Structures are given as structure tokens and as C-alpha cells.
Amino acid sequence: MRSAVLPEQTAGSRPTLEAVAARAGVSRATASRVVNGGAGVRPPLVDKVRRAVEELGYVPNHAARTLVTRRNGAIAVIIAEPEFRVFSDPFFEQQVRGISRELIAYDAQLVLLWVEGPGDHSRIARYLGGGHVDGALAFSLHHDDELPSVIRRARVPAVFGGRPFLPGGDGEPRVPYVDADNRGGAREAVRRLVSLGRTRIAHIAGPRDQTSALDRIAGYHDVLLDADPELIRQGDFTAESGARAMAELLEHRPDVDAVFAGNDLMASGALRVLCERGRRVPQDVALVGFDDMRTVVETVDPPLTTVRQDIEGMGRLMVRLLMRVLDDHGANGSRTGSPASVITPTTLVVRASA
Amino acid sequence: MRSAVLPEQTAGSRPTLEAVAARAGVSRATASRVVNGGAGVRPPLVDKVRRAVEELGYVPNHAARTLVTRRNGAIAVIIAEPEFRVFSDPFFEQQVRGISRELIAYDAQLVLLWVEGPGDHSRIARYLGGGHVDGALAFSLHHDDELPSVIRRARVPAVFGGRPFLPGGDGEPRVPYVDADNRGGAREAVRRLVSLGRTRIAHIAGPRDQTSALDRIAGYHDVLLDADPELIRQGDFTAESGARAMAELLEHRPDVDAVFAGNDLMASGALRVLCERGRRVPQDVALVGFDDMRTVVETVDPPLTTVRQDIEGMGRLMVRLLMRVLDDHGANGSRTGSPASVITPTTLVVRASA
DNA sequence: CTCGGCCGAGAGAGCGCTCCCATGATCCGA
């Protein structure tokens, strides 16, 4: 229950609305109106107040405002430690950037919540429950992640990045999310390989406890209805796992003539193994990745054909979706129909590898 | 002057201190005392209040508390867009993690401020000036970055990561910073090369508008007092620039027998060029980097000898330093002597390349 | 037994703001 032990702030008493009002020769109420847009105040007074604000260097006290309006103009972005590749992963960089940019448009602040291991959830819950933020954005998590339930219990409006594993339908409230069309993208990737005349198309799958990986597997099966199970190998989204999977593949199915990797990192690992074993890409084996990670896709040889998603756009969408949820909550008091999730399209980017 | 346009928060009126007090059968003042540690309240009452808090699920209203205490338990971390490699750069990941962890210890929140280009400074200034945060952490910037002056004008206590370019001494208040011992680290690196019997030791320097690069150059000169200017080449901390610099070096000074690169990325570029030109590392040319970036150092062949800095520790130190600054401000009203900056030690990590 | 001192608890002010409501001023049509 103890709280912030931070020492007192220094800023030598900033001017208050009262001071502005006095200087402008109006009441505090009028000054407040002007500061908040100036609707319903006659121009001359608006000017006077504006000038007073300028001269005094007045900046509204956020705490006081929050106290009465019950909104605080801040959104939490929750990053779970298990996914701490977040920062090294350009995926997150772009997503957070999109979020940041969009939040600026809404004049809202980004509060970064970094979950330090499972024991840290109570801290997050406390913070979320403390009403410090108007809403939360979290990222798609693993199957057994408690974060969704922590967020739900804190009763804070939230939007997920990436489709979360959720009970789905047994009375649990659905949390809206923004995700790329992983399944459709995977279909496009595999169709590309089919159109090249490949018949033994393998898939190096991502970890089964992430929906993105599952969806990509599903897309693969959509096109290859009766795919040989032996052609599907398990990876974990790292380059090494891609290399391992490729090695297995070549061992069990040396006749493989195409590979759809669950992401670019795994594709790069697979590519390395293919080179080592003397297979030419794309002549002997065609290769498609997923994500269009700049740092990978163009530095490998040959450049990787892959599926692109608008990551920054997804970040922006998360914010917009959250704002809509908050609007609904505010307006009707309760849910205005379940807020729809958004699936953003993907595009196949053809380079040399397939 | 318009502010957050966020819709109203949903949380159905949470219990107030008043409610807790009523339930515990004490006054609001006593309840407050208990919530804030319980000093000077007799045990039976403490228990009663604690129980009431528990039962009601009371969480203090942050805004109300901030309003009266003038402290808000939040620290801004400012990231400038020009440096947007921040997220892809593991350096920042670790630094931010250190900051995040240390802030948790102080029960403070991390507010992420992302500067979106130069025009965005006014927004940052407004936010900082708005008293939303108790202090700020910013990262070492380029020579002409306005951020330091923006922060100064906002009169928010701040600590920099990396030594900033500051006028230094002409009346400007010194901003404390945390930096690695770049100069000492560079000396160690060069001494290593000297100890290997190398006599024509080159330096691929980082951009001159960053103090870290300048300090490393200085360290190089500390050891090689009369270094041939031709042995010093300019890079910009990217792998490509390292490759370019190495190519130049080989052209002008084919007799070069050692290279100290300003960072690991440039070292990796140099390494690539050395291989291409048939120079063996370390036999023909010994190579040392700087940073000990995991993703580079062990994946290149041969593994890179480099200089390691405790990046997460630097993040933590930034927080601790800031807290000390805040303490001083709070206690004495004004500066209790200039707060000292901290230079953290570096260590030479010897691998195969030198 | 009385009185000063001390300590624990409550009363109440007030942090800076927004917003409801009352109050004048203004303006229209009759």
C-alpha cells in the first residue's frame, strides 16, 4: 500500500489558473474555458486570457485536472519480459513508434510498463487498478500468459497487438485486438510457391503457443490440404531453429523443392543450411519468409521473398481502436456492442528467393 | 493549450479513503496515516484500517495525492527520433531495462517520451513543464541537439546517459550524466594491440558529434601519442562505414597491422573487408571493437576482442543519480553542490581477433 | 489528588482544477 517514495518536486510554484484569471481580469471559470478551447467566450476576453497565459507561462496542473475529470490522458503499453526480444526486434520498434505517433495525435501519453517476470503481475495489476491510465495496450502473448486476465481483472479497457489466446465465447469478455492477416499472408506465400511449379513444399513453423504461428500454419494447410506431415517442421522463430529444421527436412525429405518459413529469421537460418548443403536457392529450393524484416531480408543472399505487414500501421490502429473502446465506455456507460478487432492485410513481396 | 481529448474513464467509482475510514470506524486522517505507512497509529486501529482497505479493494487516487504532495512518482525517459536505432540497438534495450528495473525499486513509473523530429520539441517542453514527471532521463545526443536546452528550460531535474555536449563552465548549470569510461576503455584496447607487438595501429573513429566517439579517439591518442593521422579514419558507427574505412586504410596504409574500431558494428564491417582482401585476423591484422554487442561479437569469425561496458548498470545508475538530484532539490530548496556525474568502468574482453 | 506534558486521533483547510448553476447583460419581437 505504500506508494511513491520520490522526493518532492522542485519546480518553484508554477502559476495557477487563479493567477491567469486575475491577470486577465476575468473569473477562474472563464479562464478555464479559454484554456480548454475557448468555446462560448467572447473574442476580446479570449485574447486577454491567452495573453495572460503567455505572459505567466501558465501550464495546467495535470493532477488537478485529472482529479475532477477522471481522465488522465495516458495509455499504458505493457511489455512482458518473456518477450524481451521486443527491443531488439524491429517489429516492436515499429509498432511502438506507430503507437507513439498516434498517441501524440490524441494528446495522450505513453506509459511503459515492463513486466519483470511472473511475480511482477501484482505490481502491474496495482498500477492498472490505480487508475493511472485510461487504457492499456498489450502484445500478443504466449498461451499461458496471465497478462490478459490481469488486465481484465483491473477492469481497464485494453487492446491487444496480435490475436491473444482467449477462451473465446464462454462468457469471457472478448478483448479487441489488431493483427495482421497471418493466415491470408501464409496462403499467398504458399500459393506463390505452388505457382512456381513446386510440389514438395515444406513449412518451418513458429512456436505453437503463439497465435501468429498457428495462423500461418493454418494458411499453409488452406492451400496444401493434404500436406505431408513430414514436410512440417517445428521452429521457434529464431534463426538457429530455422537452420535446425532445415537440416532435419533435408535429411528426411531430400526431395523438398520449396520452403515456407514462419518468419524471416527462420528463413535466414534455413537459407544458410541450404547453402551449406549445396542447394541453390531458388533453383533447387525456393524459399519464402514472413515479416519483411529489413535487417534480414535484403542482407541475405539471395534477397528473400517474404510477406509484408504494415507494422507501424498496426500500432496506430491499436491506439485508434482503444480510443473507440474508451469512447463507447464513456458514452453509454456500458458496452456498445463488442468492439470489433481489426485484421490488417499483408502483401507478398517478391524478391529473388522464390 | 488544449489538452487530452481522451474519453472518460470507465472504472465505476472506486472506493475513497473516506469509505475506508467509515468502514474502519476512524477518521479520514487516520486512514491516510495507515495507508502511508501507519506511523503514529496504534496497532488495533492499524489493523482495522488495513482490513477495511482489503475488503473494499481500496487503491489510493493518484491524482488527488499528486495534487497535494506535488510529486507524482513518474520519470520521463526521452528518446530522440534521430537516434531511432534505439530500439533495434541492444544498447538501448539494456539501458532501458536497467532504468525500468531501478524505477520499480523506487516505486516510480516510466513515461516514454518519443521525440518526433525537431518540431516536436515544443510538445516535449510543454509536457515536461506541465509537471507530469518528477524528473527526466535523456540520452547522449548529437552536438546540435536542442534537447538539453529544452530540458533545462523546463526546469525539470534530469540526468543524461552518455556525456552530453555542454558549454561547460560558462555559467550553464551542469547536468549530471552517467557514461562509460570510453577513454579508459579505448586506452585498454589500444594497449592490448601494443602488447601484441603491433606498431601500425589504426583507428576507425565514430562520428565526431558524439562524445563517446571523441572520447574513444582521445583514448587512442593517449596511448599512441604521435599516431600517424593517416591511420585514423572516419566512420559513423555503422557496419558499412567500418567497411569503407577499412578499405581506405588498406589502400593508403597497406602495412597496417592492427585496427581499433570505435564500435563493434564498424569492427564487423572492417572484418568483412579484411577477409575479402585476404588479410588474416588476427595474424596479419589484429582487431578490437567496442561495446561487446552480443549479436555481433560472437557471430563473426573470428570472435571479436572488444571492450565491454555495463549497460544495464548504467541505466540503473542514471535512475539512482536522478533520485539523488531530486532529494537534494527537495531537501535544501536549492543545489546542494553540483551533483557528480558517474563514469562506469569498462573491461577488455579478449577473444580471438586480437 | 492535582497538574503538566505527551501522544494519538479527529476536524478542517486547501491543493488546482472543472462544471453546475445563478446572475446579469443583451437582443429580439410584440
Added chain:
DNA sequence: TCGGATCATGGGAGCGCTCTCTCGGCCGAG
């Protein structure tokens, strides 16, 4: 010229909390 509607303005309550100040009860000392 006057009444009622309209609109800009000010007064004032109160958001939830902390903190000072006061008060009352208990103690030990005289």
C-alpha cells in the same frame, strides 16, 4: 418601450487526498 429568451460570465461546490492544528485522554511527577 417592455417582457422573455438567449447567452456570456462569475460564484462556488467539490474531486480525493494530505497535513497542520487542535483537542482529549492518559501518564507520571509533585
